[in-house]
Amino acid sequence: MRDAYIVTAVRTPGCRRGKGAFKDTRPEDLLSFILNAAIDRTPGLEKGQVDDVMIGCSFPEAEQGLNVGRIATQIAGFPDHVSGATVNRFCSSGLEAIAQSAMRVMSGWSEITIGGGLESMTYVPMGGNMARPHPEYTRERPDLYISMGMTAENVAKRYNVSRQDQDQFGYESQMKASKAKAEKLYTELVPTPATRFVLQKDGTYKKEAVLQDFDDGIRESTTLEGLAKLRPAFSPTGSVTAGNSSQTTDGAAVSILMSEQAVKDFGLKPIAKLKYYTTVGCRADEMGVGPRYAIPKLLKLAGMTIDDIGLWEINEAFASQALYCIRELGLVKYMDRINIHGGAIALGHPLGCTGAKLCATLLANMRTKGVKYGVESMCIGGGMGAAALFELCD
Numbered sequence: 425m426r427d428a429y430i431v432t433a434v435r436t437p438g439c440r441r442g443k444g445a446f447k448d449t450r451p452e453d454l455l456s457f458i459l460n461a462a463i464d465r466t467p468g469l470e471k472g473q474v475d476d477v478m479i480g481c482s483f484p485e486a487e488q489g490l491n492v493g494r495i496a497t498q499i500a501g502f503p504d505h506v507s508g509a510t511v512n513r514f515c516s517s518g519l520e521a522i523a524q525s526a527m528r529v530m531s532g533w534s535e536i537t538i539g540g541g542l543e544s545m546t547y548v549p550m551g552g553n554m555a556r557p558h559p560e561y562t563r564e565r566p567d568l569y570i571s572m573g574m575t576a577e578n579v580a581k582r583y584n585v586s587r588q589d590q591d592q593f594g595y596e597s598q599m600k601a602s603k604a605k606a607e608k609l610y611t612e613l614v615p616t617p618a619t620r621f622v623l624q625k626d627g628t629y630k631k632e633a634v635l636q637d638f639d640d641g642i643r644e645s646t647t648l649e650g651l652a653k654l655r656p657a658f659s660p661t662g663s664v665t666a667g668n669s670s671q672t673t674d675g676a677a678v679s680i681l682m683s684e685q686a687v688k689d690f691g692l693k694p695i696a697k698l699k700y701y702t703t704v705g706c707r708a709d710e711m712g713v714g715p716r717y718a719i720p721k722l723l724k725l726a727g728m729t730i731d732d733i734g735l736w737e738i739n740e741a742f743a744s745q746a747l748y749c750i751r752e753l754g755l756v757k758y759m760d761r762i763n764i765h766g767g768a769i770a771l772g773h774p775l776g777c778t779g780a781k782l783c784a785t786l787l788a789n790m791r792t793k794g795v796k797y798g799v800e801s802m803c804i805g806g807g808m809g810a811a812a813l814f815e816l817c818d
């Protein structure tokens with residue numbers, strides 16, 4: 425099989441659902457902007473040379489429905505012959521899209537593809553605008569439809585992850601992100617136009633755009649005392665709060681993938697190869713345990729151990745599940761390799777975008793630090809885990 429090289433990986437900032445900078449920015453605009461930004465950052469590449477654009481989205485309906493992968497590609501000005509698709513594997517959708525795009529290159533079916541992810545949780549809330557669970561099956565298998573917050577409570581209770589430990593984890597996420605923001609370490613982040621509707625003197629509103637250049641969910645002022653005071657968000661007797669959960673967020677991210685021949689033709693220096701990708705199922709009512717199973721499956725495929733991995737991006741859907749997985753995987757000794765610039769508790773988790781967002785962040789950090797192997801992993805609603813291994817190019 426051929427290799428698939430990632431030559432460009434970029435993301436928009438992540439901004440808070442309903443309250444943040446992208447609350448009035450249509451999802452198609454976020455995605456078409458970041459598609460163009462990726463093309464601009466790939467010297468010599470023209471849009472018409474891309475074979476296909478595949479985009480992950482967790483709730484592909486309403487403003488981000490109707491095959492947003494194709495629509496945003498057209499809005500971005502790609503010519504008609506460049507096809508586009510939308511894929512959904514909930515929280516790993518963006519990574520799934522990158523993996524499927526890589527597999528096209530690896531199989532020889534494409535030379536140049538784009539994989540990415542998108543979610544505007546402002547425009548389409550988690551669960552969708554009109555959820556319609558199966559009326560009888562909800563009684564037999566309510567676990568398939570329970571809130572993600574309750575799955576996090578289940579993990580905390582079943583595996584003894586204390587409130588204190590969850591808050592400590594949330595605090596560290598905020599502190600790492602605050603430092604990275606202050607030191608401008610998010611080199612994968614592209615300042616992105618945010619729509620504003622500005623009141624005019626005549627009472628009408630004018631549509632304007634301002635550049636948003638930071639993740640607006642980061643709370644630099646977070647303290648452990650402040651976190652301890654927060655009420656449980658999902659169960660009155662629980663331990664999962666707004667301070668130790670991922671934030672609901674708007675964002676988009678994409679990667680451009682090429683065959684070895686295409687890389688040579690364009691004279692590019694690729695960032696990394698996508699070596700392996702895997703998914704695995706687990707119990708739906710504790711979906712957060714997903715990475716604990718996906719990561720060993722991935723490492724077995726690669727013939728590697730946790731000691732071979734220099735950097736990890738493990739999605740912080742909730743502190744309870746991230747901590748449980750880290751402990752079970754024996755990764756506690758490598759905390760300084762995990763989510764080094766913070767995770768979704770501070771930076772947000774724009775569901776279908778997250779897999780592509782974490783890929784862009786991981787690759788940027790691998791390049792800056794010269795780390796050969798990096799792993800990205802996340803849990804997935806409905807009870808799954810996904811994981812991918814990237815190898816830095818020399």
Ligand SMILES: CC(C)(COP(=O)(O)OP(=O)(O)OC[C@H]1O[C@@H](n2cnc3c(N)ncnc32)[C@H](O)[C@@H]1OP(=O)(O)O)[C@@H](O)C(=O)NCCC(=O)NCCS
Nearest residue numbers: 572573643646650651657665666667669670671672741805
């Ligand atoms: C937990 C959740 C419900 C909180 O949503 P929210 O209420 O809109 O969150 P907010 O940011 O407004 O925070 C709520 C409160 O906590 C406080 N808070 C949040 N983070 C804090 C921090 N780090 N330090 C101190 N206070 C904090 C806020 O100030 C706010 O207080 P207020 O109500 O007095 O203003 C939401 O983030 C959520 O659903 N997260 C999980 C998403 C999910 O399931 N994703 C899929 C995973 S598989």
